[in-house]
Amino acid sequence: MQLVDSTVFGVRSARITFRSAASNTEVTLFPMIHVGEQTFYDTVYKDALAHDAVLVEGVNSVITTRITRAYRWIGNSRTLALIVQPRISLQPAGRAKLVHADLSGEEFETVWRKVPL
Secondary structure, three states: OOOEEEEOOEEEEOOEEEEOOOOOOEEEEOOOOOEEOHHHHHHHHHHHOOOOEEEEOOOOOHHHHHHOHHHHHHHOOOOOOOEEOOOOOOOOEOOEEEEEOOOOHHHHHHHHOOOOO
């Protein structure tokens, strides 16, 4: 199964929906791209926020800011009309309950320090 496809024409991501055979439970996976067009993020966020709950990833850390610095340089390109993936507010939006489902900055930094050079 390929969730992200990259060609000379651009990058596409495919959302996948998983349905339980035993209940009415349904989970949709939205593979995200860190740099893209504003319309891509508008469409994905609108669709995701129409669900009951959204598990949001993202680590707020000085280390992750340094690691992803190149994304912000690309996102400032006026020629390409690309932006960096906007942060989604953890405030209620639409019917979706937003849940931060990632490490805290402190947890990430503790683990990161253990990674060998």
